[in-house]
Amino acid sequence: MSxxxxxxxxxxxxxxxxxxxxxxxxxxSMTVERGAWVAIMGPxxxxxxxxxxxxxxxxxxxxxxxxxxxxxxxxxxxxELATVRGKKIGFVFQFFNLMPHLxxxxxxxxxxxxxxxxxxxGRAMELLKRFGLGDKAHHLPSMLSGGQxxxxxxxxxLTNEPDILLMDEPTGNLDSGSEAELLALLGELNxxxxxxxxxxxxxxxxxxxxxxxxxxxGKIVGDTRNGKH
Amino acid sequence: xxxxxxxxxxxxRRRGRFVFTLxxxxxxxxxxxxxxxxxxxxxxxxxxxxxxxGANLVITPKGWCAYEQISVLTGEQLPEAIPMxxxxxxxxxxxxxxxxxHLNEKTAFRNQPVPVIGIWPKEMRALQRWxxxxxxxxxxxxxxxxxxxxxxxxxxxxxxxxxxxxxxxPIPVIGVLREAGSKDDIATFIPLSLAQQIxxxxxxxxFIAVQVSDLEKMEATSLKIQEVANVAVVTDKQxxxxxxxxxxxxxxxxxxxxxxxxxxxxxxxxxxxxTAVHERRREIGxxxxxxxxxxxxxxxxxxxxxxxxLLGGILGVTIGVLAAYLFGSYLTDNALTASLxxxxxxxxxxxxxxxxxxxxxxxxxxxxxxxxxxxxKLSPVEAMRHV
Numbered sequence: 022m023s024x025x026x027x028x029x030x031x032x033x034x035x036x037x038x039x040x041x042x043x044x045x046x047x048x049x050s051m052t053v054e055r056g057a058w059v060a061i062m063g064p065x066x067x068x069x070x071x072x073x074x075x076x077x078x079x080x081x082x083x084x085x086x087x088x089x090x091x092x093x094x095x096x097x098x099x100x101e102l103a104t105v106r107g108k109k110i111g112f113v114f115q116f117f118n119l120m121p122h123l124x125x126x127x128x129x130x131x132x133x134x135x136x137x138x139x140x141x142x143g144r145a146m147e148l149l150k151r152f153g154l155g156d157k158a159h160h161l162p163s164m165l166s167g168g169q170x171x172x173x174x175x176x177x178x179l180t181n182e183p184d185i186l187l188m189d190e191p192t193g194n195l196d197s198g199s200e201a202e203l204l205a206l207l208g209e210l211n212x213x214x215x216x217x218x219x220x221x222x223x224x225x226x227x228x229x230x231x232x233x234x235x236x237x238x239g240k241i242v243g244d245t246r247n248g249k250h
Numbered sequence: 251x252x253x254x255x256x257x258x259x260x261x262x263r264r265r266g267r268f269v270f271t272l273x274x275x276x277x278x279x280x281x282x283x284x285x286x287x288x289x290x291x292x293x294x295x296x297x298x299x300x301x302x303x304g305a306n307l308v309i310t311p312k313g314w315c316a317y318e319q320i321s322v323l324t325g326e327q328l329p330e331a332i333p334m335x336x337x338x339x340x341x342x343x344x345x346x347x348x349x350x351x352h353l354n355e356k357t358a359f360r361n362q363p364v365p366v367i368g369i370w371p372k373e374m375r376a377l378q379r380w381x382x383x384x385x386x387x388x389x390x391x392x393x394x395x396x397x398x399x400x401x402x403x404x405x406x407x408x409x410x411x412x413x414x415x416x417x418x419x420p421i422p423v424i425g426v427l428r429e430a431g432s433k434d435d436i437a438t439f440i441p442l443s444l445a446q447q448i449x450x451x452x453x454x455x456x457f458i459a460v461q462v463s464d465l466e467k468m469e470a471t472s473l474k475i476q477e478v479a480n481v482a483v484v485t486d487k488q489x490x491x492x493x494x495x496x497x498x499x500x501x502x503x504x505x506x507x508x509x510x511x512x513x514x515x516x517x518x519x520x521x522x523x524x525t526a527v528h529e530r531r532r533e534i535g536x537x538x539x540x541x542x543x544x545x546x547x548x549x550x551x552x553x554x555x556x557x558x559x560l561l562g563g564i565l566g567v568t569i570g571v572l573a574a575y576l577f578g579s580y581l582t583d584n585a586l587t588a589s590l591x592x593x594x595x596x597x598x599x600x601x602x603x604x605x606x607x608x609x610x611x612x613x614x615x616x617x618x619x620x621x622x623x624x625x626x627k628l629s630p631v632e633a634m635r636h637v
Contacts, residue, residue: 070634079539079630100543106630107541118536118633122263123256130251136541181541189634 025088026184026216027053027076032085033239034071045071047239048085055184058207058217060227063236069220070189072236076218077110077187078102090184107136111178113219115190117170119162125149125173126158129180136181148176152206168199175206186210188219192226204229253546257553260526271522272562278515279566279610280573282508286602287574289504293497305377305459306468308484309340309349309475334453336479340460343478345471347463350377351455353445357416357438364402365437366416368445368455377461378434385410385425392443395424401435416440417448466494512609516617519558523551523621527628534625535633544626551622552615559614563607571603 034046045068053059061069074080075087078094087094090109094102106112119128129145149158152172162170171191178186191207192200204226211217219230227233228247235243261268311331334351341349353368371388374380380387387397396414403426408414412423421440429435446452458481462471472483527534534547 074631074634077539079535079633100545103538103541103543106539112536112539112633114536114634118532120533120536122259123251127251127259131256131537132540134251134253134256135537135546177540 024054025052026055026057026090027051027218028086028088029076030086030088032075032082032087034068034075034080035083044239046075046082049239049241050085051234051241051244053216053218055216056211056214057232058211058230059219059232059234060230061218061220061234061236062222062224062227065222067237068239069236071239073187073189073218073220077112078106104137107132108181109183109185111175111181111183111186113171113174113178113186113188113191115193117162117167117174117194119170119173119177121162124159124161125154125165125169128162128173129177132177132180145176145180148179149173152176166199167195168202171195171199171203172206175203175210179210183215185216185218188217190221191219192221192223200226253550253553257550257557260530260550261554261557264526267522267525271518271558272565274518275515275558275562275610275614276565276569278511278513278518279563279606280568280570281511282609283567283570283602283606284573284577285504285508286606287570287599288577289501290599290602291574292500292504305350306462306465306485307460307472307475309336309458309460309479309481310484311457312480312482332455332458332481334455336481337455337458339479340458340475340481343471343474345462345464345467345474347461348373348377349458349460350374351442351458353442353449353451353454354456355445355449359415360406362405366396366445367437367439368442368449369439370442371439374439377459378430380430380434381428383426383428385423387425388441392441393424394421394441394444396421396438396440397425397427398423398438399427399435400429402438414438416445419448512613515562516613519555519614519617520620522558523555523618524624526554527551527621527625531628531632532635534628535630535635538628538630539633547625548622551625552618555614555618555622556611557614559611559617560607562614563610566610567603567606570606 029049029051031048031050032046033044033048035042035044037043047068049072061072063069071080075082076089078089078097081095089105092105094105097105119125120131123131126145126149129148133145146155146158149155152175154169154172154176157165157169157173162173165173171194175186175191186207192203195203207217207219208229217230219226221227230247232244232246234241235245309332332351337349337351340346350370350373351368355366355368356363357366358364371391371393375387382397383400383403385397388395396416398408398414402408403423408423408426410423410425413420414423415421416438421444427434440448442455446454460471460475460483462468468485472485475481475483537547
């Protein structure tokens with residue numbers, strides 16, 4: 022049995038049509054094993070984020086197959102895809118993307134509600150405490166530092182115990198201190214068995230992953246493994 | 251966290267916009283309630299007044315020719331042809347508010363012919379809304395006295411205390427009617443029993459003036475009367491149709507004005523929600539990334555819209571009812587109403603309130619459809635779009 026949790030087979034994504042057609046992702050095939058920590062690097066506008074969106078079921082590919090933990094995304098309808106997003110995947114975004122009018126606790130609880138997972142609201146508080154945010158639970162995001170906001174976002178992503186964490190520039194808006202803390206946290210999560218896939222510009226951040234994919238012009242042009250893992 | 255909590259938080263996050271949109275809905279609904287209520291008051295008023303104008307139906311003996319029927323209205327002397335027994339039957343017909351018998355006779359007074367009409371004093375006064383110019387009105391249904399019309403009093407220089415003669419029988423003048431501008435001015439009135447006695451027409455009357463309780467059912471009442479009694483009925487169709495058309499156009503005008511306010515309120519909701527969808531497109535993307543289905547997004551915006559309708563409806567009904575109470579009397583105060591002693595023309599009806607509330611919610615839900623649909627059409631990719 023293959024140990025792959027993410028499989029892409031000749032996946033393409035094109036925007037527009039005719040002469041205005043642009044290929045954001047071009048026939049990408051790749052496999053990510055369960056429990057891996059993969060960094061995706063490459064210049065801006067070369068399809069890294071699009072690749073992440075396709076894997077996360079936020080968008081559908083123009084061609085090709087994506088299999089996530091055994092289920093092929095192309096065969097799912099909109100509601101089933103929403104369930105996959107809610108239960109199997111946790112998203113972390115560059116700009117934290119917390120709801121500005123909800124408290125830290127409520128931002129975690131909303132994932133609990135939408136993901137339809139465990140209904141106990143105790144879990145949200147438990148997660149915040151685990152990330153050292155117990156005393157900030159009733160603060161609005163605007164009252165938290167960037168690092169704290171990103172930890173709330175990670176707590177939110179982990180709420181429904183997904184196997185996969187997809188992160189778009191998770192450290193992009195953090196100072197170096199917060200960045201180091203976050204990477205340490207990601208390392209722990211990876212050790213605990215989570216599969217991590219993150220897009221980053223920062224080679225130092227990419228060095229923390231066990232595998233680095235280089236993307237250029239919508240294609241994977243490099244696949245290296247960092248020896249230290 | 252649940253749908254209701256999220257929607258409530260969303261509703262209140264832009265306080266200014268929330269307040270102004272709510273104000274729009276409230277004002278629209280208030281106008282709706284106030285105009286419907288005042289319109290209903292006006293309608294009732296017009297109807298009441300039309301019914302106060304006197305007889306709607308004239309009961310004549312069967313077989314009268316058209317000329318004789320018209321002569322009822324001009325106060326000519328008429329054959330006494332309807333037995334009192336028929337009167338009792340007519341009074342028993344449902345929809346008949348009052349039926350007042352008339353015995354039209356003539357007498358010579360100072361060598362001039364003068365109409366003498368035998369009436370039931372109390373019922374006649376209620377029907378014609380007579381006012382007394384001088385002297386007094388009949389005290390009892392068979393008092394031996396005469397009340398004279400204004401023109402007759404002027405012509406013969408009669409005043410209370412003077413003597414009038416009916417077929418040679420002296421009867422004291424007890425009162426003079428205020429000028430009414432109708433045939434009543436050129437007639438004299440004595441109690442029916444006295445008239446029947448003097449003219450020796452026991453148990454018969456010339457015609458019966460009938461007032462119906464509902465103008466819209468006048469035709470049906472007329473047919474019913476002809477069914478139970480052996481009489482002919484003349485209806486004043488023109489009066490009825492003009493009154494009903496006034497009532498109808500008053501209602502339509504009020505509804506049109508109300509509709510404009512309500513429509514503006516609905517557009518206010520659409521506008522606010524479309525802005526909210528645009529503003530929250532990133533959040534909508536995030537919600538989808540967190541596992542939200544389109545259904546949940548749709549429901550969230552519909553609920554938000556419905557809340558605008560409910561809250562706006564409650565506020566609007568409150569304001570509208572207050573406005574109807576405060577200004578209703580000014581609106582309905584005119585020459586027509588001044589002639590009647592009316593205290594409160596505005597009636598608040600729980601049906602109207604309930605109708606307005608449910609209308610407000612339905613309207614808001616309808617207004618929410620398009621924004622909610624737009625929300626579901628947003629791609630979850632919006633969550634990752636860099637600002």
